[in-house]
Amino acid sequence: MTAEPPPRGRPSDGLLRAFAGDAATEALALAVAIPFLFLHATYQPTLSLGVGSTSIDATLADAAIALAVVAAVLRGRREGWAPLRSARVLLALAAAFVLVGALSLATPALLGEDYAVGVHAISLAKFAWYACLLPATLLLVRATRDAVPLLRAVVMWSVVATSWGLLQFLGIVSEFEGKRPGQREPSFVGIHDLAALSGAALVVGALGIALRDGRPAGRSWAFVGLAAGALGVILSGAMTAVLGLWLAVAAVLLGARVLRALDVRRALALLGVALVVTAGTATMRADTIERFAEFIGLREKTADTGVESYAHRTLLAYIGGRIWLDRPITGVGWQASSEEWAYGPFLDAARARFPDEPDQAFPSPEHPWGIQLLYLQVAADLGIAGIVVLLGLAAAGIATGIRGIRSSPVALCGLGWLLVVVGVWTGIGLVSGLPLGALTWLSFGLVAVRD
Numbered sequence: 001m002t003a004e005p006p007p008r009g010r011p012s013d014g015l016l017r018a019f020a021g022d023a024a025t026e027a028l029a030l031a032v033a034i035p036f037l038f039l040h041a042t043y044q045p046t047l048s049l050g051v052g053s054t055s056i057d058a059t060l061a062d063a064a065i066a067l068a069v070v071a072a073v074l075r076g077r078r079e080g081w082a083p084l085r086s087a088r089v090l091l092a093l094a095a096a097f098v099l100v101g102a103l104s105l106a107t108p109a110l111l112g113e114d115y116a117v118g119v120h121a122i123s124l125a126k127f128a129w130y131a132c133l134l135p136a137t138l139l140l141v142r143a144t145r146d147a148v149p150l151l152r153a154v155v156m157w158s159v160v161a162t163s164w165g166l167l168q169f170l171g172i173v174s175e176f177e178g179k180r181p182g183q184r185e186p187s188f189v190g191i192h193d194l195a196a197l198s199g200a201a202l203v204v205g206a207l208g209i210a211l212r213d214g215r216p217a218g219r220s221w222a223f224v225g226l227a228a229g230a231l232g233v234i235l236s237g238a239m240t241a242v243l244g245l246w247l248a249v250a251a252v253l254l255g256a257r258v259l260r261a262l263d264v265r266r267a268l269a270l271l272g273v274a275l276v277v278t279a280g281t282a283t284m285r286a287d288t289i290e291r292f293a294e295f296i297g298l299r300e301k302t303a304d305t306g307v308e309s310y311a312h313r314t315l316l317a318y319i320g321g322r323i324w325l326d327r328p329i330t331g332v333g334w335q336a337s338s339e340e341w342a343y344g345p346f347l348d349a350a351r352a353r354f355p356d357e358p359d360q361a362f363p364s365p366e367h368p369w370g371i372q373l374l375y376l377q378v379a380a381d382l383g384i385a386g387i388v389v390l391l392g393l394a395a396a397g398i399a400t401g402i403r404g405i406r407s408s409p410v411a412l413c414g415l416g417w418l419l420v421v422v423g424v425w426t427g428i429g430l431v432s433g434l435p436l437g438a439l440t441w442l443s444f445g446l447v448a449v450r451d
Contacts, residue, residue: 020149027146029071030137030442031153033064037438038157038189038197042176054118061433062129069132072139083138087448090400091135093393094444098128100386107333113341120334126432133438137445144216144451147410150442151204151217155225158201161187161194162232169235184237184284193435195241196424198232200439201225202277203248203416206270207409210256212263216409230273234280242281244423248416249274255405255412285309312361313372313427315354319363320371322346323380331383335430338368342380374425381430393444394422401447414446 020028036044036059044059076084084091101124108115141147164187167173171181187194208214208222217225233241249270256262323337323346332342343363350362363369371377379387397418404411421440428436 019152022145023149024075024140024142024146026071026075027140028149029068030140031149033061033068034150034153034157035160036060036064038161038193038435040176040186040189040193040435041433043188054116054122056122056125059433061435061438065129065132065136065438068136068140072136075142076139079142081139083142083448084135086450087138087400087445089396090393090444090448091138093389093396094131094134094441097386097389097393098124098131100382100389101127101334104331104334104336104382104386107330108336108339110330111327111332113332113336113339115333115336115339120336123432124334127437130433130437131441133441134444137442138448141410141446141449142451144408144410144449147216147413147446147449148218151413152221154197155201155204155217155221155228158197158232159224159228161189161197162228162235164188165194165232165235185235187232187235189435191236192238192240192424192428195233195236195238196421196436196439198229198236199241199245199248199420199424200229200417202229202233202245202273203252203413203420205229206249206252206273207255207413207416209266210252210263210270211259211261211409212266216413226273230277230280233277234284237281237284238424238427239281239285240423240425240427241420242278242423243426244420245277246274247419247423251401251415251419252412255415258405311354311357312369315350315357315361316363316369316372317376318353319343319346319350320373320376320380322349323371324376324383327383328379329383331379331381331386334381335370337377337380338363338370340365340368370429372427372429374428374430377429394418397444397447404447404450407450410449411447414443414449417443418447 016028020031039061041059041061044061047058048055049058105117105121105124109117141150164173165185168175168179168185168187169181169183171179173179175186184191185194189197202225204217205222205224205226208217208219209226213219214222233245253262253267253270256267320337323332323342326345332339336342340363347362354361360367371380375387375390378390398415401411401415401418405415417439421436421443424436425440428434431437
């Protein structure tokens with residue numbers, strides 16, 4: 001009697017099968033891509049191709065996206081393109097956002113301003129390239145079983161990233177600026193990207209525990225994801241991730257209730273984890289929070305401590321708001337809010353509004369800080385059309401995830417991931433090629449899973 005061959009499109013190796021379960025072979029491409037997508041460019045070999053006066057930089061992350069796209073096309077040819085049709089609203093809104101960005105490249109010229117069109121066009125192309133993860137995920141993750149290797153890869157890589165961040169915190173290994181123990185750490189991805197990766201792993205863990213049977217990654221993976229994710233968020237010190245985390249935990253608990261799987265003890269345990277993460281992250285940022293309290297007048301200022309994070313972001317948000325209000329319809333162009341001609345007219349007003357802030361806190365050619373808040377920067381750069389499409393895309397993703405709760409736990413996981421990135425994006429601007437961007441598009445793909 002001979003053993004039956006594995007189903008077509010399924011991994012057959014013993015260890016690989018144990019990791020991937022019954023996922024289609026092509027679905028492994030996303031799992032393989034995770035370590036490269038969540039690795040800072042500093043640690044990746046780069047191939048630079050000259051284009052006029054600028055260059056296009058290709059990294060291993062770009063190669064990982066190419067692998068996912070090729071695998072998606074192969075599976076689409078074999079099993080059809082129905083997932084793309086079912087998610088046409090998400091795809092249309094994503095394409096519309098890229099189109100608005102492309103049209104905005106002409107805005108500075110129409111305003112008569114000097115603008116490096118080539119440099120910013122490449123930035124937009126990189127953004128669009130990462131957006132290809134959305135259709136790739138739709139084609140590769142067609143059912144819950146196809147998401148298993150991706151979710152487990154996220155948990156595994158979170159363990160590695162958190163462990164490296166912990167070594168940095170203890171002063172054993174260096175981060176980007178050398179050994180700086182006892183502070184928030186970037187691991188090998190970056191502060192906000194570590195927070196996003198850790199938040200994603202925590203959501204996998206929270207979902208596995210809330211649903212009792214460990215779905216969709218498995219019970220053991222759920223506990224590992226919960227622990228590594230919680231510690232990773234704390235080490236990142238990103239309070240924006242804490243905001244997204246609370247939204248995600250609320251979604252997971254509500255989803256479990258809808259599925260009649262909610263257990264009071266498990267719910268209290270997850271809320272306890274969220275509280276621990278909140279307290280730990282706040283402790284990591286205690287000095288910054290105290291300085292912000294001084295900044296907004298809740299306590300007396302004790303000393304001049306230079307540029308402080310939250311006060312600085314408030315200042316930059318004020319300038320970003322002034323840029324948007326000055327040109328609310330068109331905006332100033334893709335990433336043009338970092339250009340002196342865009343923010344310069346509002347510097348005097350900003351200095352009058354924030355007289356106690358040091359000179360280096362204000363944007364300048366030497367310090368083109370940007371707005372550092374995605375939603376406000378999109379409004380300032382792309383105008384009404386940009387922010388409407390962005391908010392529409394976010395709303396469509398959340399609604400799609402909510403509708404899919406009864407159909408697949410993967411849709412609920414995607415919703416949790418999406419809420420995490422919604423929070424993290426409040427602390428960073430419109431930057432192309434970030435691991436955070438990769439997680440964003442993966443999230444939009446997962447919310448559409450229905451089997």
